[in-house]
Amino acid sequence: MFQTRTLIFGVATAALMAGVASAKTDITVAIQLEPPHLDPTSAAAGAIDSVLYSNVFEGLTRFMGDGSVVPGLAASWEISDDGLTYTFALREGVTFHDGTTMDAEDVKFTFDRILAEDSANAQKALFEGITNVEVVDPQTVRMTLGTPNGNMLFNLAWGDAVIVAPETIENIKQQPIGTGPFKFDSWTQGDKIEISRADSYWGDAPALEKATFKFISDPTAAFASVMAEDVDVFWSFPAPENLPQFKADPRFQVLIGSTEGETILSTNNKKPPFDDVRVRQALAHAINRQAIIDGAMFGYGTPIGTHFAPHNPAYVDLTGESAFDPDKARALLAEAGMADGFKTTLHLPPPSYARRGGEIIAAQLADVGITAEIINVEWAQWLETVFRGKDFGLTIVSHTEPMDIGIYANPDYYFQYDNPAFQELMATLNATTDPDTRTNLMAKAQEIISGDAVNGYLFQLAQLSVAKAEVQGLWINAPTQATDLTGVSWSE
Incomplete structure (x- = not known):
């Protein structure tokens, strides 16, 4: 009896220790x-x-x-x-x-x-x-x-x-x-x-x-x-x-979700020729969003036409305003006096959406006469040169902050968009608490920056993670x- 009890106790203890070890x-x-x-x-x-x-x-x-x-x-x-x-x-x-x-x-x-x-x-x-x-x-x-x-x-x-x-x-x-x-x-x-x-x-x-x-x-x-x-x-x-x-x-398990990451072709709005809205609009029409999503992200990502997350109830689908149209891009460049195109820089930080997407975008821009010199930079360099120094023509980055359209009201922000009407609109939005009125104001804000082609709006970054x-x-x-x-x- 004593030996049986001891054996049972030993087995139970071993099982308990094994359970602890597995957690x-x-x-x-x-x-x-x-x-x-x-x-x-x-x-x-x-x-x-x-x-x-x-x-x-x-x-x-x-x-x-x-x-x-x-x-x-x-x-x-x-x-x-x-x-x-x-x-x-x-x-x-x-x-x-x-x-x-x-x-x-x-x-x-x-x-x-x-x-x-x-x-x-x-x-x-x-x-x-x-x-x-x-x-x-x-x-x-x-x-x-x-x-x-x-x-x-x-x-x-x-x-x-x-x-x-x-x-x-x-x-x-x-x-x-x-x-x-x-x-x-x-x-x-x-x-x-x-x-x-x-x-x-x-x-x-x-x-x-x-x-x-x-x-x-x-x-x-x-x-x-x-x-x-x-x-x-x-x-x-x-x-x-x-x-x-x-x-x-x-x-493994694969987790596929959404992010707040608007992935954009950021444009230096104060640096010629990007201070001309027609040039920025030409950029937008030179870009084939789906080709970028397929080529750089293997199909993961949602096309966007403005700086707003598609899963937000206030999102307005404005992708049609900047549809892929190389002929229109060339016409806009000619109207802006740049029929022969121009050269600029394209700073690419390490993420795959930037490095891979940048190669595709550079080829798309070249097709309408824009030569983008690719400059691969590490993240610290990007922050110093592009974000703080504003020393760039174009760059690709995903803005992962939540509902951050308000950055377009800051003329000192790195892409240097200065529109008093937009700034006034955002001040009104910030002072508004009524949900329906806020939704209408957010829609108007999306339309303004889309119409001004402040940046090239590419896709909403998917959240892709792998875990045991x-x-x-x-x-x-x-x-x-x-x-x-x-x-x-x-x-x-």
């Missing part, structure tokens, strides 16, 4: 682009949010995988009847990863820094309507606006508005300290970033204890890393031609550029 608590996620630094509040690089949004840093509100906006560090809020005052009740017991308390002073510091004259925040324009941020008490913040903004809670969910602390801001680009469920551990530049579960987190603890983000920019290397099972997930997989092979392999079959809880769609690990776990 993995670490994960390796590959992404294509490495962040230039680790401060999401002072750069335009979405790669920063890809690693840190919702994992390490949190805002007053946050995006969920379905695109909804829910409370974040603000447990609740009240909005005054005139829409000018937002009073946020902060969550109790929230600490930064260095053990210091997160309170109203940190919220005030964050937004004062965003709005400062020397601010490097890439989305400062979203928050310039804030006239004052007041500490009511440690758990209460009052935010005052100059005019009502129907997008304010949405804007506060952006990675550019995550809450940071004055005590750690000096080293934030290398040592990010947030309030999220994971804390930053290390960054081996050119290779990986490691994060681990923050035991002091105020909310529900994530199932994962550790996560490693690997940077693999080359599509061939991306395929090899997944097939060899060196990585558990490849978020935004850069080689769509390989997806059928992964779909046929029971070791046992990984669960990943976002399928990408309402913002983030690899949210808060709900990710391994099936047993």
Whole structure:
């Protein structure tokens, strides 16, 4: 009897230990682009949010995988009847990863820094309507606006508005300290970033204890890393031609969703000859969108005719306004005095949609007499030369920020579109809360930038990811550029 009981106990213990061993608590996620630094509040690089949004840093509100906006560090809020005052009740017991308390002073510091004259925040324009941020008490913040903004809670969910602390801001680009469920551990530049579960987190603890983000920019290397099972997930997989092979392999799952990524042929509107709307319209008619989607993305992507996501209820299909028509493109160039064409530059950052799409677009432009010199640049070079330096003719990039048509109201933005009528329209939109009126204004905004051919509107980027079959809880769609690990776990 004693021996039987001992045997049963031993078998049960072994089974229990085997069950524990099978429940993995670490994960390796590959992404294509490495962040230039680790401060999401002072750069335009979405790669920063890809690693840190919702994992390490949190805002007053946050995006969920379905695109909804829910409370974040603000447990609740009240909005005054005139829409000018937002009073946020902060969550109790929230600490930064260095053990210091997160309170109203940190919220005030964050937004004062965003709005400062020397601010490097890439989305400062979203928050310039804030006239004052007041500490009511440690758990209460009052935010005052100059005019009502129907997008304010949405804007506060952006990675550019995550809450940071004055005590750690000096080293934030290398040592990010947030309030999220994971804390930053290390960054081996050119290779990986490691994060681990923050035991002091105020909310529900994530199932994962550790996560490693690997940077693999080359599509061939991306395929090899997944097939060899060196990585558990490849978020935004850069080689769509390989997806059928992964779909046929029971070791993997392929996630196909949508993003907020309007992929565009960005045009320097102040650089001749692109300061002539006829030249920009010629560009638009020289482009065969479907050929780009088929050739660069193997059919994954939705054609767009303006800077707006097709899955948004306010989207207007304007692709017909810039339909592929090489003869019309040539006629427009002739009308603009450029019948013999011209030469320009085409800066291409690393993503496959840019490098592969750029080759196709260069050939399409050449067909109407436009010679585009391809210049391949790394992401940091693109940010310095194109985004900040505005030293380019054309470039290809996917704008992955959610509902970001407002960037066209900023004449200092890198493509330098300056239209006072559009700026006035966006000011009206920001001050409007009625849903039907907002929809009509957004439609008008789409029509204006399409008619002005501000950029060449190509396609809405598909969200294509590959993961091991046992990984669960990943976002399928990408309402913002983030690899949210808060709900990710391994099936047993």
